[in-house]
Amino acid sequence: MGLKELLLLQFIAHLCLDYFFQTGKLAKQKNTIGFKSLFLYWHALTCFALSWLFSLQFGFALAAAIIAITHFLTDGFKRHLISSKHFGRYAFFIDQAMHLAIIAIVVMLYSQWHGIHPSFDIAINFKYLLMITGYLVCLKPANIFIREIFKVTEIQVSSDNEMPNAGKVIGVLERILTVTFIIVSQYSAVGFLIAAKSILRYGNNETLKTEYVLIGTMLSFGIAVIAGIIINLF
Template structure:
């Protein structure tokens, strides 16, 4: 296992921690009351365990601790960022960029100063890790990303800023299909999928709703297409 594989494993650990191992309710509690949230401390502990476990090496314990402590601090102070009159709408993007930047820095420095030597004899294929990462991104993280884009740009149709559950499921399915078609080089099928959704979803006279759906659709397909391009590039 090399630097690229370790970095991807840590990104997968982060995706699991922040998107699949916490509910929206617990995430909102953590973002609202910061260090007063009991869940934040369990979240920090889970971050350490996942970072260490996904490193596949006992010697990464210090690196995992640094990642977990920085994650704990960033999430604890995030409520102040959320309450900012200017940066509040971009809190999600700033927070995630900071997490990934620290994670990357820790992995790079660990590789430079210690070297990567797995504790178990396992062969890891970089492209397979990329494919797993791509599919993970196309699930819940993409839905949250699209929601936060709407929030940051103040685009909304109803009184809340949440996508209907049916829309979330449709988004996940279309991204999974799009990514799969790109990976098997069936690009014409992607065009057919977009055309089919256009016919089914845009046949109404509600201009604002149509534009809202169009933006969400372009973002959704865009995430899957970019993921597919990155995977095929490597």
């Protein structure tokens, strides 16, 4: 295992922590009351555990602790960022950028000072690891990313008479299929999928909703296509 594998494993740990191991309700509570949230402390402990576990080496404990502490502090002060007049709407992106930057810095410094010495004899194929990461990104993280894009651009359309969470499920399915088609070089199938999605139509009096769906679709396919291209580069 080398530096790029360790970086990718830590990124997967972060995805699990911030997107799959916390609900929207708990995340909102944490962002609202900051250090007063009991969940924030549990979140930090989980961060340490996942970071250490996904490093596959006992010597990474101190680095995992640094990642967990900085994650704790960043999330604790996030409520002040959210309440900021100028940067509040960008809080999600600033928060995630800080987390990823800290992970990258800690892993690279660890690699230089300590060296990467896995405690378990496990063969790791970087491309397969990248594929797992791509599929994980296309699940809940992509839905949240698209939602935050809408929030930043102040795009909002009522969802009357629609199935709850149906759009999220459709988005996940189309991204999974798109990434899969790109990995196996079936690019024509991606075009067919986009064409099939275009069957969705609204009445002339629902132009705003049509544009809302179009923007969401473009973002969704864009994320999947970029993930597929990155995977194929390796």
